[in-house]
Amino acid sequence: MTTTTSPLSESGPPEDGAATARPVRLIHTESTTEIPVHLLFRDDSGPAPVRLRPAVVARRQGTGEQPRPRRPAAERSRPPAPGVDPELVERPARVLPGIAGVLAGVCGAAGCAATSWWAGVLPPLAAEALGLPARGGTAGPGPAQWAAYAGAGALGLFGFGGLARGRTGRAWVLGLFGRYRGTVRRTGLLWVNPLVLRRRVDVRLRHWRSEPMPAADRGGVTLRVVVLVVWRVRDTARATLGVEDHEGYLRECVEAALLRVPLEAPGAGRRAMDAAQDALTRLVAADTAPVGLEVFAVRPVRVEYAPEVAAAMHRRRIAALDARHRASVLTSVVDSVEDTVTRLTMRGLVELDDYERKVLVKDLTVAFCAGRGETGP
Structure with missing residues:
Protein backbone atom coordinates (compact mmCIF):
# COMPACT_ATOMS: atom_id res chain seq x y z
CA MET A 1 0.00 0.00 0.00
CA THR A 2 1.40 3.37 -0.99
CA THR A 3 0.50 6.73 0.42
CA THR A 4 0.99 10.19 -0.96
CA THR A 5 1.05 13.51 0.79
CA SER A 6 0.00 16.86 -0.57
CA PRO A 7 2.79 19.40 -1.13
CA LEU A 8 3.30 22.24 1.28
CA SER A 9 4.00 24.96 -1.28
CA GLU A 10 1.91 26.68 -3.93
CA SER A 11 4.46 26.76 -6.75
CA GLY A 12 5.22 23.96 -9.15
CA PRO A 13 2.91 21.66 -11.06
CA PRO A 14 2.24 18.20 -9.72
CA GLU A 15 4.41 15.32 -10.87
CA ASP A 16 3.23 12.78 -13.46
CA GLY A 17 0.82 10.22 -12.08
CA ALA A 18 0.32 12.14 -8.83
CA ALA A 19 -2.96 13.53 -7.66
CA THR A 20 -3.71 17.16 -8.07
CA ALA A 21 -2.15 19.15 -5.25
CA ARG A 22 -4.54 20.63 -2.69
CA PRO A 23 -4.47 24.42 -2.46
CA VAL A 24 -2.81 25.74 0.63
CA ARG A 25 -5.08 27.96 2.73
CA LEU A 26 -3.75 31.36 3.55
CA ILE A 27 -4.55 34.00 6.16
CA HIS A 28 -7.57 35.89 4.83
CA THR A 29 -7.67 38.67 7.41
CA GLU A 30 -5.44 40.08 10.10
CA SER A 31 -7.58 38.66 12.92
CA THR A 32 -8.35 35.14 11.64
CA THR A 33 -5.89 32.40 10.74
CA GLU A 34 -6.85 29.10 9.13
CA ILE A 35 -4.30 26.38 9.89
CA PRO A 36 -4.10 23.75 7.08
CA VAL A 37 -4.21 20.12 8.13
CA HIS A 38 -2.73 17.48 5.78
CA LEU A 39 -3.77 13.92 6.49
CA LEU A 40 -2.54 10.68 4.96
CA PHE A 41 -5.09 8.96 2.77
CA ARG A 42 -5.28 5.61 0.96
CA ASP A 43 -4.97 5.08 -2.77
CA ASP A 44 -8.00 2.84 -2.95
CA SER A 45 -11.50 4.14 -2.75
CA GLY A 46 -12.75 4.61 0.78
CA PRO A 47 -14.71 6.96 2.95
CA ALA A 48 -13.94 10.60 2.52
CA PRO A 49 -11.61 12.02 5.13
CA VAL A 50 -13.16 14.03 7.93
CA ARG A 51 -12.70 17.71 7.34
CA LEU A 52 -11.46 19.53 10.41
CA ARG A 53 -12.57 23.02 11.23
CA PRO A 54 -9.77 25.61 11.09
CA ALA A 55 -8.56 26.90 14.41
CA VAL A 56 -9.17 30.60 14.95
CA VAL A 57 -6.61 32.51 16.94
CA ALA A 58 -6.34 36.17 17.76
CA ARG A 59 -3.52 38.37 16.55
CA ARG A 60 -2.56 41.80 17.73
CA GLN A 61 -2.95 44.14 14.80
CA GLY A 62 0.06 46.10 13.65
CA THR A 63 2.56 44.47 16.02
CA GLY A 64 3.54 41.26 14.25
CA GLU A 65 3.54 39.36 17.56
CA GLN A 66 2.45 35.80 17.86
CA PRO A 67 -1.04 35.23 19.27
CA ARG A 68 -1.15 34.57 23.00
CA PRO A 69 -3.22 31.68 24.31
CA ARG A 70 -6.15 32.69 26.44
CA ARG A 71 -6.68 31.15 29.84
CA PRO A 72 -9.98 29.47 30.56
CA ALA A 73 -12.52 31.45 32.50
CA ALA A 74 -12.21 29.10 35.49
CA GLU A 75 -8.47 29.81 35.80
CA ARG A 76 -8.81 33.58 35.74
CA SER A 77 -8.39 35.40 38.99
CA ARG A 78 -11.61 35.85 40.87
CA PRO A 79 -12.68 39.36 41.85
CA PRO A 80 -11.95 40.27 45.47
CA ALA A 81 -14.70 40.14 48.02
CA PRO A 82 -16.56 43.43 48.62
CA GLY A 83 -15.17 45.53 51.44
CA VAL A 84 -11.67 43.99 51.27
CA ASP A 85 -8.59 45.64 49.82
CA PRO A 86 -7.75 43.67 46.63
CA GLU A 87 -4.01 44.20 47.24
CA LEU A 88 -4.23 42.76 50.75
CA VAL A 89 -3.40 39.13 49.91
CA GLU A 90 -0.95 36.93 51.75
CA ARG A 91 2.44 36.59 50.08
CA PRO A 92 5.77 35.23 51.34
CA ALA A 93 8.14 37.72 52.92
CA ARG A 94 11.82 38.01 52.12
CA VAL A 95 13.88 36.50 54.92
CA VAL A 203 -2.42 29.26 61.77
CA ARG A 204 -3.17 25.89 63.37
CA LEU A 205 -6.56 24.22 63.32
CA ARG A 206 -8.46 25.65 66.26
CA HIS A 207 -11.80 25.11 67.97
CA TRP A 208 -13.86 27.54 69.99
CA ARG A 209 -16.68 26.63 72.37
CA SER A 210 -19.03 29.56 72.77
CA GLU A 211 -20.99 30.72 75.75
CA PRO A 212 -24.82 30.34 75.59
CA MET A 213 -26.04 32.46 72.66
CA PRO A 214 -29.60 33.52 71.80
CA ALA A 215 -31.43 31.63 69.05
CA ALA A 216 -34.97 30.69 68.07
CA ASP A 217 -36.82 27.63 66.83
CA ARG A 218 -39.25 27.44 63.91
CA GLY A 219 -42.10 28.65 66.12
CA GLY A 220 -40.21 31.71 67.32
CA VAL A 221 -39.56 30.38 70.84
CA THR A 222 -36.36 31.77 72.37
CA LEU A 223 -33.53 29.28 72.85
CA ARG A 224 -30.04 29.28 74.35
CA VAL A 225 -27.44 27.47 72.22
CA VAL A 226 -23.82 26.53 72.86
CA VAL A 227 -21.89 25.92 69.61
CA LEU A 228 -18.49 24.43 68.82
CA VAL A 229 -16.68 26.15 65.93
CA VAL A 230 -13.75 24.48 64.13
CA TRP A 231 -11.74 27.02 62.15
CA ARG A 232 -8.30 28.27 61.18
CA VAL A 233 -6.59 31.32 59.67
CA ARG A 234 -6.17 30.80 55.92
CA ASP A 235 -4.96 34.28 54.83
CA THR A 236 -2.84 35.89 57.55
CA ALA A 237 -2.72 39.28 55.84
CA ARG A 238 -6.50 39.73 55.74
CA ALA A 239 -7.04 38.20 59.17
CA THR A 240 -4.52 40.56 60.78
CA LEU A 241 -4.82 43.74 58.73
CA GLY A 242 -8.26 43.43 57.15
CA VAL A 243 -10.15 43.37 60.47
CA GLU A 244 -9.32 44.67 63.92
CA ASP A 245 -9.94 41.38 65.78
CA HIS A 246 -10.61 38.30 63.69
CA GLU A 247 -11.61 36.19 66.69
CA GLY A 248 -14.20 38.75 67.76
CA TYR A 249 -15.40 38.98 64.17
CA LEU A 250 -15.87 35.20 64.13
CA ARG A 251 -17.96 35.35 67.32
CA GLU A 252 -20.18 38.06 65.87
CA CYS A 253 -20.70 36.05 62.66
CA VAL A 254 -21.68 32.95 64.64
CA GLU A 255 -24.18 34.92 66.72
CA ALA A 256 -25.69 36.50 63.59
CA ALA A 257 -25.99 33.10 61.91
CA LEU A 258 -27.81 31.66 64.95
CA LEU A 259 -30.44 34.38 64.63
CA ARG A 260 -30.89 33.67 60.90
CA VAL A 261 -31.13 29.87 61.03
CA PRO A 262 -34.11 28.40 62.95
CA LEU A 263 -33.09 25.53 65.19
CA GLU A 264 -35.07 22.59 66.43
CA ALA A 265 -36.42 22.47 69.97
CA PRO A 266 -34.55 20.45 72.61
CA GLY A 267 -34.99 16.75 72.05
CA ALA A 268 -35.18 16.95 68.24
CA GLY A 269 -33.82 14.19 66.04
CA ARG A 270 -30.28 13.93 64.76
CA ARG A 271 -31.29 14.60 61.16
CA ALA A 272 -32.74 17.99 62.06
CA MET A 273 -29.60 18.88 64.03
CA ASP A 274 -27.38 17.89 61.08
CA ALA A 275 -29.41 20.11 58.74
CA ALA A 276 -29.08 23.04 61.14
CA GLN A 277 -25.33 22.41 61.45
CA ASP A 278 -24.86 22.45 57.66
CA ALA A 279 -26.82 25.69 57.32
CA LEU A 280 -24.84 27.37 60.12
CA THR A 281 -21.52 26.22 58.65
CA ARG A 282 -22.36 27.61 55.21
CA LEU A 283 -23.44 30.99 56.56
CA VAL A 284 -20.46 31.47 58.88
CA ALA A 285 -17.98 30.28 56.24
CA ALA A 286 -19.39 32.74 53.69
CA ASP A 287 -19.26 35.64 56.18
CA THR A 288 -15.70 34.98 57.36
CA ALA A 289 -14.09 34.12 54.01
CA PRO A 290 -13.41 37.79 53.06
CA VAL A 291 -11.26 38.27 56.17
CA GLY A 292 -9.10 35.19 55.56
CA LEU A 293 -10.78 32.73 57.95
CA GLU A 294 -11.71 29.17 56.98
CA VAL A 295 -14.57 27.61 58.95
CA PHE A 296 -14.98 23.83 58.82
CA ALA A 297 -17.92 23.20 61.16
CA VAL A 298 -20.35 25.03 63.44
CA ARG A 299 -21.93 22.38 65.67
CA PRO A 300 -24.70 23.09 68.21
CA VAL A 301 -23.63 21.01 71.22
CA ARG A 302 -26.32 22.11 73.67
CA VAL A 303 -29.80 23.50 72.97
CA GLU A 304 -32.15 24.56 75.75
CA TYR A 305 -35.01 26.97 76.27
CA ALA A 306 -34.33 30.45 77.53
CA PRO A 307 -34.91 30.96 81.29
CA GLU A 308 -37.92 33.22 80.71
CA VAL A 309 -39.79 30.55 78.72
CA ALA A 310 -38.35 27.37 80.22
CA ALA A 311 -41.16 26.93 82.80
CA ALA A 312 -43.94 27.60 80.28
CA MET A 313 -42.42 25.23 77.72
CA HIS A 314 -42.05 22.57 80.42
CA ARG A 315 -45.75 22.80 81.27
CA ARG A 316 -46.58 22.77 77.58
CA ARG A 317 -44.54 19.64 77.03
CA ILE A 318 -46.17 17.88 79.98
CA ALA A 319 -49.61 18.84 78.63
CA ALA A 320 -48.71 17.50 75.20
CA LEU A 321 -47.49 14.22 76.71
CA ASP A 322 -50.69 13.94 78.76
CA ALA A 323 -52.84 14.60 75.70
CA ARG A 324 -51.02 11.92 73.72
CA HIS A 325 -51.46 9.49 76.58
CA ARG A 326 -55.19 10.19 76.82
CA ALA A 327 -55.59 9.79 73.08
CA SER A 328 -53.81 6.43 73.14
CA VAL A 329 -55.97 5.23 76.08
CA LEU A 330 -59.17 6.31 74.35
CA THR A 331 -58.15 4.57 71.15
CA SER A 332 -57.44 1.32 72.97
CA VAL A 333 -60.78 1.51 74.86
CA VAL A 334 -62.75 2.10 71.67
CA ASP A 335 -60.97 -0.80 69.97
CA SER A 336 -61.71 -3.07 72.93
CA VAL A 337 -65.42 -2.12 73.02
CA GLU A 338 -65.78 -2.63 69.29
CA ASP A 339 -64.07 -6.00 69.42
CA THR A 340 -66.29 -7.15 72.34
CA VAL A 341 -69.59 -6.11 70.73
CA THR A 342 -68.57 -7.62 67.38
CA ARG A 343 -67.71 -10.97 68.92
CA LEU A 344 -70.96 -11.13 70.92
CA THR A 345 -73.12 -10.42 67.90
CA MET A 346 -71.15 -12.54 65.42
CA ARG A 347 -71.28 -15.63 67.61
CA GLY A 348 -75.02 -15.20 68.31
CA LEU A 349 -74.66 -14.98 72.05
CA VAL A 350 -76.97 -11.95 72.25
CA GLU A 351 -79.47 -10.26 69.99
CA LEU A 352 -79.45 -6.49 70.42
CA ASP A 353 -81.50 -3.72 68.94
CA ASP A 354 -80.16 -0.19 68.54
CA TYR A 355 -81.12 0.92 72.02
CA GLU A 356 -79.64 -2.13 73.72
CA ARG A 357 -76.46 -1.82 71.62
CA LYS A 358 -75.96 1.77 72.72
CA VAL A 359 -76.46 0.82 76.38
CA LEU A 360 -73.97 -2.04 76.07
CA VAL A 361 -71.39 0.17 74.41
CA LYS A 362 -71.81 2.77 77.14
CA ASP A 363 -71.40 0.27 79.94
CA LEU A 364 -68.38 -1.38 78.35
CA THR A 365 -66.72 1.98 77.78
CA VAL A 366 -67.17 2.99 81.41
CA ALA A 367 -65.86 -0.34 82.61
CA PHE A 368 -62.79 -0.32 80.36
CA CYS A 369 -61.96 3.31 81.20
CA ALA A 370 -62.22 2.56 84.92
CA GLY A 371 -60.01 -0.48 84.52
CA ARG A 372 -57.39 1.46 82.51
CA GLY A 373 -57.38 4.22 85.10
CA GLU A 374 -56.70 1.78 87.93
CA THR A 375 -54.00 -0.26 86.19
CA GLY A 376 -52.35 2.68 84.40
CA PRO A 377 -51.29 2.82 80.73
Whole structure:
Protein backbone atom coordinates (compact mmCIF):
# COMPACT_ATOMS: atom_id res chain seq x y z
CA MET A 1 0.00 0.00 0.00
CA THR A 2 1.40 3.37 -0.99
CA THR A 3 0.50 6.73 0.42
CA THR A 4 0.99 10.19 -0.96
CA THR A 5 1.05 13.51 0.79
CA SER A 6 0.00 16.86 -0.57
CA PRO A 7 2.79 19.40 -1.13
CA LEU A 8 3.30 22.24 1.28
CA SER A 9 4.00 24.96 -1.28
CA GLU A 10 1.91 26.68 -3.93
CA SER A 11 4.46 26.76 -6.75
CA GLY A 12 5.22 23.96 -9.15
CA PRO A 13 2.91 21.66 -11.06
CA PRO A 14 2.24 18.20 -9.72
CA GLU A 15 4.41 15.32 -10.87
CA ASP A 16 3.23 12.78 -13.46
CA GLY A 17 0.82 10.22 -12.08
CA ALA A 18 0.32 12.14 -8.83
CA ALA A 19 -2.96 13.53 -7.66
CA THR A 20 -3.71 17.16 -8.07
CA ALA A 21 -2.15 19.15 -5.25
CA ARG A 22 -4.54 20.63 -2.69
CA PRO A 23 -4.47 24.42 -2.46
CA VAL A 24 -2.81 25.74 0.63
CA ARG A 25 -5.08 27.96 2.73
CA LEU A 26 -3.75 31.36 3.55
CA ILE A 27 -4.55 34.00 6.16
CA HIS A 28 -7.57 35.89 4.83
CA THR A 29 -7.67 38.67 7.41
CA GLU A 30 -5.44 40.08 10.10
CA SER A 31 -7.58 38.66 12.92
CA THR A 32 -8.35 35.14 11.64
CA THR A 33 -5.89 32.40 10.74
CA GLU A 34 -6.85 29.10 9.13
CA ILE A 35 -4.30 26.38 9.89
CA PRO A 36 -4.10 23.75 7.08
CA VAL A 37 -4.21 20.12 8.13
CA HIS A 38 -2.73 17.48 5.78
CA LEU A 39 -3.77 13.92 6.49
CA LEU A 40 -2.54 10.68 4.96
CA PHE A 41 -5.09 8.96 2.77
CA ARG A 42 -5.28 5.61 0.96
CA ASP A 43 -4.97 5.08 -2.77
CA ASP A 44 -8.00 2.84 -2.95
CA SER A 45 -11.50 4.14 -2.75
CA GLY A 46 -12.75 4.61 0.78
CA PRO A 47 -14.71 6.96 2.95
CA ALA A 48 -13.94 10.60 2.52
CA PRO A 49 -11.61 12.02 5.13
CA VAL A 50 -13.16 14.03 7.93
CA ARG A 51 -12.70 17.71 7.34
CA LEU A 52 -11.46 19.53 10.41
CA ARG A 53 -12.57 23.02 11.23
CA PRO A 54 -9.77 25.61 11.09
CA ALA A 55 -8.56 26.90 14.41
CA VAL A 56 -9.17 30.60 14.95
CA VAL A 57 -6.61 32.51 16.94
CA ALA A 58 -6.34 36.17 17.76
CA ARG A 59 -3.52 38.37 16.55
CA ARG A 60 -2.56 41.80 17.73
CA GLN A 61 -2.95 44.14 14.80
CA GLY A 62 0.06 46.10 13.65
CA THR A 63 2.56 44.47 16.02
CA GLY A 64 3.54 41.26 14.25
CA GLU A 65 3.54 39.36 17.56
CA GLN A 66 2.45 35.80 17.86
CA PRO A 67 -1.04 35.23 19.27
CA ARG A 68 -1.15 34.57 23.00
CA PRO A 69 -3.22 31.68 24.31
CA ARG A 70 -6.15 32.69 26.44
CA ARG A 71 -6.68 31.15 29.84
CA PRO A 72 -9.98 29.47 30.56
CA ALA A 73 -12.52 31.45 32.50
CA ALA A 74 -12.21 29.10 35.49
CA GLU A 75 -8.47 29.81 35.80
CA ARG A 76 -8.81 33.58 35.74
CA SER A 77 -8.39 35.40 38.99
CA ARG A 78 -11.61 35.85 40.87
CA PRO A 79 -12.68 39.36 41.85
CA PRO A 80 -11.95 40.27 45.47
CA ALA A 81 -14.70 40.14 48.02
CA PRO A 82 -16.56 43.43 48.62
CA GLY A 83 -15.17 45.53 51.44
CA VAL A 84 -11.67 43.99 51.27
CA ASP A 85 -8.59 45.64 49.82
CA PRO A 86 -7.75 43.67 46.63
CA GLU A 87 -4.01 44.20 47.24
CA LEU A 88 -4.23 42.76 50.75
CA VAL A 89 -3.40 39.13 49.91
CA GLU A 90 -0.95 36.93 51.75
CA ARG A 91 2.44 36.59 50.08
CA PRO A 92 5.77 35.23 51.34
CA ALA A 93 8.14 37.72 52.92
CA ARG A 94 11.82 38.01 52.12
CA VAL A 95 13.88 36.50 54.92
CA LEU A 96 17.36 35.03 55.18
CA PRO A 97 18.64 31.93 56.93
CA GLY A 98 19.62 32.45 60.53
CA ILE A 99 23.27 31.73 59.80
CA ALA A 100 23.47 35.03 57.90
CA GLY A 101 22.40 36.98 60.99
CA VAL A 102 24.82 35.05 63.20
CA LEU A 103 27.72 35.76 60.84
CA ALA A 104 26.81 39.45 60.65
CA GLY A 105 26.63 39.71 64.43
CA VAL A 106 29.95 37.95 64.88
CA CYS A 107 31.55 40.21 62.29
CA GLY A 108 30.18 43.27 64.09
CA ALA A 109 31.53 42.08 67.43
CA ALA A 110 34.91 41.31 65.88
CA GLY A 111 34.92 44.74 64.25
CA CYS A 112 34.30 46.43 67.60
CA ALA A 113 37.13 44.44 69.19
CA ALA A 114 39.48 45.30 66.32
CA THR A 115 38.56 48.97 66.53
CA SER A 116 39.21 48.97 70.28
CA TRP A 117 42.67 47.47 69.67
CA TRP A 118 43.27 50.02 66.94
CA ALA A 119 42.32 52.86 69.29
CA GLY A 120 44.47 51.37 72.04
CA VAL A 121 41.62 51.00 74.53
CA LEU A 122 41.56 47.19 74.46
CA PRO A 123 42.78 45.80 77.80
CA PRO A 124 46.11 43.91 77.60
CA LEU A 125 44.52 40.71 78.95
CA ALA A 126 41.81 40.82 76.28
CA ALA A 127 44.39 41.50 73.56
CA GLU A 128 46.52 38.62 74.80
CA ALA A 129 43.48 36.32 74.82
CA LEU A 130 42.66 37.33 71.23
CA GLY A 131 46.30 36.83 70.16
CA LEU A 132 46.85 40.51 69.38
CA PRO A 133 49.98 42.45 70.36
CA ALA A 134 49.55 45.06 73.07
CA ARG A 135 49.07 48.58 71.74
CA GLY A 136 49.44 51.61 73.95
CA GLY A 137 50.49 55.23 74.00
CA THR A 138 47.45 56.52 72.13
CA ALA A 139 45.32 59.47 73.13
CA GLY A 140 42.05 57.56 72.67
CA PRO A 141 39.74 56.87 69.75
CA GLY A 142 39.66 59.46 67.03
CA PRO A 143 37.07 60.22 64.33
CA ALA A 144 38.13 57.23 62.23
CA GLN A 145 37.81 54.90 65.22
CA TRP A 146 34.38 56.28 66.13
CA ALA A 147 33.19 55.73 62.55
CA ALA A 148 34.49 52.17 62.68
CA TYR A 149 32.70 51.68 66.01
CA ALA A 150 29.44 52.92 64.50
CA GLY A 151 29.69 50.64 61.45
CA ALA A 152 30.67 47.55 63.43
CA GLY A 153 28.02 48.21 66.09
CA ALA A 154 25.29 48.70 63.50
CA LEU A 155 26.33 45.48 61.77
CA GLY A 156 26.26 43.57 65.06
CA LEU A 157 22.88 44.99 66.10
CA PHE A 158 21.33 44.22 62.72
CA GLY A 159 22.79 40.73 62.75
CA PHE A 160 21.75 39.66 66.24
CA GLY A 161 18.62 41.83 66.40
CA GLY A 162 17.08 40.22 63.33
CA LEU A 163 17.38 36.63 64.53
CA ALA A 164 14.02 34.92 64.99
CA ARG A 165 12.77 31.38 65.46
CA GLY A 166 9.97 30.11 63.26
CA ARG A 167 7.66 27.50 64.76
CA THR A 168 5.32 25.01 63.16
CA GLY A 169 1.75 26.28 63.15
CA ARG A 170 2.80 29.89 63.76
CA ALA A 171 3.37 32.71 61.28
CA TRP A 172 4.61 36.29 61.34
CA VAL A 173 2.92 39.13 59.51
CA LEU A 174 5.53 41.76 58.69
CA GLY A 175 4.83 45.46 58.22
CA LEU A 176 7.11 48.41 57.54
CA PHE A 177 5.90 51.98 58.05
CA GLY A 178 2.28 50.83 57.97
CA ARG A 179 2.63 48.78 54.78
CA TYR A 180 2.26 45.02 54.51
CA ARG A 181 5.58 43.41 53.60
CA GLY A 182 4.72 39.70 53.61
CA THR A 183 4.15 36.68 55.82
CA VAL A 184 6.75 34.29 57.21
CA ARG A 185 5.58 30.66 57.53
CA ARG A 186 9.04 29.07 57.56
CA THR A 187 10.41 27.21 60.57
CA GLY A 188 13.83 27.17 62.19
CA LEU A 189 16.33 29.95 62.78
CA LEU A 190 15.69 32.91 60.45
CA TRP A 191 16.90 36.44 59.99
CA VAL A 192 14.19 39.07 59.60
CA ASN A 193 14.81 42.76 59.08
CA PRO A 194 14.75 44.20 62.61
CA LEU A 195 13.12 47.41 61.38
CA VAL A 196 9.85 45.71 60.42
CA LEU A 197 6.94 45.21 62.80
CA ARG A 198 6.15 41.56 63.52
CA ARG A 199 2.69 40.25 64.38
CA ARG A 200 2.47 36.61 65.41
CA VAL A 201 -0.53 34.68 64.08
CA ASP A 202 -1.64 31.17 65.00
CA VAL A 203 -2.42 29.26 61.77
CA ARG A 204 -3.17 25.89 63.37
CA LEU A 205 -6.56 24.22 63.32
CA ARG A 206 -8.46 25.65 66.26
CA HIS A 207 -11.80 25.11 67.97
CA TRP A 208 -13.86 27.54 69.99
CA ARG A 209 -16.68 26.63 72.37
CA SER A 210 -19.03 29.56 72.77
CA GLU A 211 -20.99 30.72 75.75
CA PRO A 212 -24.82 30.34 75.59
CA MET A 213 -26.04 32.46 72.66
CA PRO A 214 -29.60 33.52 71.80
CA ALA A 215 -31.43 31.63 69.05
CA ALA A 216 -34.97 30.69 68.07
CA ASP A 217 -36.82 27.63 66.83
CA ARG A 218 -39.25 27.44 63.91
CA GLY A 219 -42.10 28.65 66.12
CA GLY A 220 -40.21 31.71 67.32
CA VAL A 221 -39.56 30.38 70.84
CA THR A 222 -36.36 31.77 72.37
CA LEU A 223 -33.53 29.28 72.85
CA ARG A 224 -30.04 29.28 74.35
CA VAL A 225 -27.44 27.47 72.22
CA VAL A 226 -23.82 26.53 72.86
CA VAL A 227 -21.89 25.92 69.61
CA LEU A 228 -18.49 24.43 68.82
CA VAL A 229 -16.68 26.15 65.93
CA VAL A 230 -13.75 24.48 64.13
CA TRP A 231 -11.74 27.02 62.15
CA ARG A 232 -8.30 28.27 61.18
CA VAL A 233 -6.59 31.32 59.67
CA ARG A 234 -6.17 30.80 55.92
CA ASP A 235 -4.96 34.28 54.83
CA THR A 236 -2.84 35.89 57.55
CA ALA A 237 -2.72 39.28 55.84
CA ARG A 238 -6.50 39.73 55.74
CA ALA A 239 -7.04 38.20 59.17
CA THR A 240 -4.52 40.56 60.78
CA LEU A 241 -4.82 43.74 58.73
CA GLY A 242 -8.26 43.43 57.15
CA VAL A 243 -10.15 43.37 60.47
CA GLU A 244 -9.32 44.67 63.92
CA ASP A 245 -9.94 41.38 65.78
CA HIS A 246 -10.61 38.30 63.69
CA GLU A 247 -11.61 36.19 66.69
CA GLY A 248 -14.20 38.75 67.76
CA TYR A 249 -15.40 38.98 64.17
CA LEU A 250 -15.87 35.20 64.13
CA ARG A 251 -17.96 35.35 67.32
CA GLU A 252 -20.18 38.06 65.87
CA CYS A 253 -20.70 36.05 62.66
CA VAL A 254 -21.68 32.95 64.64
CA GLU A 255 -24.18 34.92 66.72
CA ALA A 256 -25.69 36.50 63.59
CA ALA A 257 -25.99 33.10 61.91
CA LEU A 258 -27.81 31.66 64.95
CA LEU A 259 -30.44 34.38 64.63
CA ARG A 260 -30.89 33.67 60.90
CA VAL A 261 -31.13 29.87 61.03
CA PRO A 262 -34.11 28.40 62.95
CA LEU A 263 -33.09 25.53 65.19
CA GLU A 264 -35.07 22.59 66.43
CA ALA A 265 -36.42 22.47 69.97
CA PRO A 266 -34.55 20.45 72.61
CA GLY A 267 -34.99 16.75 72.05
CA ALA A 268 -35.18 16.95 68.24
CA GLY A 269 -33.82 14.19 66.04
CA ARG A 270 -30.28 13.93 64.76
CA ARG A 271 -31.29 14.60 61.16
CA ALA A 272 -32.74 17.99 62.06
CA MET A 273 -29.60 18.88 64.03
CA ASP A 274 -27.38 17.89 61.08
CA ALA A 275 -29.41 20.11 58.74
CA ALA A 276 -29.08 23.04 61.14
CA GLN A 277 -25.33 22.41 61.45
CA ASP A 278 -24.86 22.45 57.66
CA ALA A 279 -26.82 25.69 57.32
CA LEU A 280 -24.84 27.37 60.12
CA THR A 281 -21.52 26.22 58.65
CA ARG A 282 -22.36 27.61 55.21
CA LEU A 283 -23.44 30.99 56.56
CA VAL A 284 -20.46 31.47 58.88
CA ALA A 285 -17.98 30.28 56.24
CA ALA A 286 -19.39 32.74 53.69
CA ASP A 287 -19.26 35.64 56.18
CA THR A 288 -15.70 34.98 57.36
CA ALA A 289 -14.09 34.12 54.01
CA PRO A 290 -13.41 37.79 53.06
CA VAL A 291 -11.26 38.27 56.17
CA GLY A 292 -9.10 35.19 55.56
CA LEU A 293 -10.78 32.73 57.95
CA GLU A 294 -11.71 29.17 56.98
CA VAL A 295 -14.57 27.61 58.95
CA PHE A 296 -14.98 23.83 58.82
CA ALA A 297 -17.92 23.20 61.16
CA VAL A 298 -20.35 25.03 63.44
CA ARG A 299 -21.93 22.38 65.67
CA PRO A 300 -24.70 23.09 68.21
CA VAL A 301 -23.63 21.01 71.22
CA ARG A 302 -26.32 22.11 73.67
CA VAL A 303 -29.80 23.50 72.97
CA GLU A 304 -32.15 24.56 75.75
CA TYR A 305 -35.01 26.97 76.27
CA ALA A 306 -34.33 30.45 77.53
CA PRO A 307 -34.91 30.96 81.29
CA GLU A 308 -37.92 33.22 80.71
CA VAL A 309 -39.79 30.55 78.72
CA ALA A 310 -38.35 27.37 80.22
CA ALA A 311 -41.16 26.93 82.80
CA ALA A 312 -43.94 27.60 80.28
CA MET A 313 -42.42 25.23 77.72
CA HIS A 314 -42.05 22.57 80.42
CA ARG A 315 -45.75 22.80 81.27
CA ARG A 316 -46.58 22.77 77.58
CA ARG A 317 -44.54 19.64 77.03
CA ILE A 318 -46.17 17.88 79.98
CA ALA A 319 -49.61 18.84 78.63
CA ALA A 320 -48.71 17.50 75.20
CA LEU A 321 -47.49 14.22 76.71
CA ASP A 322 -50.69 13.94 78.76
CA ALA A 323 -52.84 14.60 75.70
CA ARG A 324 -51.02 11.92 73.72
CA HIS A 325 -51.46 9.49 76.58
CA ARG A 326 -55.19 10.19 76.82
CA ALA A 327 -55.59 9.79 73.08
CA SER A 328 -53.81 6.43 73.14
CA VAL A 329 -55.97 5.23 76.08
CA LEU A 330 -59.17 6.31 74.35
CA THR A 331 -58.15 4.57 71.15
CA SER A 332 -57.44 1.32 72.97
CA VAL A 333 -60.78 1.51 74.86
CA VAL A 334 -62.75 2.10 71.67
CA ASP A 335 -60.97 -0.80 69.97
CA SER A 336 -61.71 -3.07 72.93
CA VAL A 337 -65.42 -2.12 73.02
CA GLU A 338 -65.78 -2.63 69.29
CA ASP A 339 -64.07 -6.00 69.42
CA THR A 340 -66.29 -7.15 72.34
CA VAL A 341 -69.59 -6.11 70.73
CA THR A 342 -68.57 -7.62 67.38
CA ARG A 343 -67.71 -10.97 68.92
CA LEU A 344 -70.96 -11.13 70.92
CA THR A 345 -73.12 -10.42 67.90
CA MET A 346 -71.15 -12.54 65.42
CA ARG A 347 -71.28 -15.63 67.61
CA GLY A 348 -75.02 -15.20 68.31
CA LEU A 349 -74.66 -14.98 72.05
CA VAL A 350 -76.97 -11.95 72.25
CA GLU A 351 -79.47 -10.26 69.99
CA LEU A 352 -79.45 -6.49 70.42
CA ASP A 353 -81.50 -3.72 68.94
CA ASP A 354 -80.16 -0.19 68.54
CA TYR A 355 -81.12 0.92 72.02
CA GLU A 356 -79.64 -2.13 73.72
CA ARG A 357 -76.46 -1.82 71.62
CA LYS A 358 -75.96 1.77 72.72
CA VAL A 359 -76.46 0.82 76.38
CA LEU A 360 -73.97 -2.04 76.07
CA VAL A 361 -71.39 0.17 74.41
CA LYS A 362 -71.81 2.77 77.14
CA ASP A 363 -71.40 0.27 79.94
CA LEU A 364 -68.38 -1.38 78.35
CA THR A 365 -66.72 1.98 77.78
CA VAL A 366 -67.17 2.99 81.41
CA ALA A 367 -65.86 -0.34 82.61
CA PHE A 368 -62.79 -0.32 80.36
CA CYS A 369 -61.96 3.31 81.20
CA ALA A 370 -62.22 2.56 84.92
CA GLY A 371 -60.01 -0.48 84.52
CA ARG A 372 -57.39 1.46 82.51
CA GLY A 373 -57.38 4.22 85.10
CA GLU A 374 -56.70 1.78 87.93
CA THR A 375 -54.00 -0.26 86.19
CA GLY A 376 -52.35 2.68 84.40
CA PRO A 377 -51.29 2.82 80.73
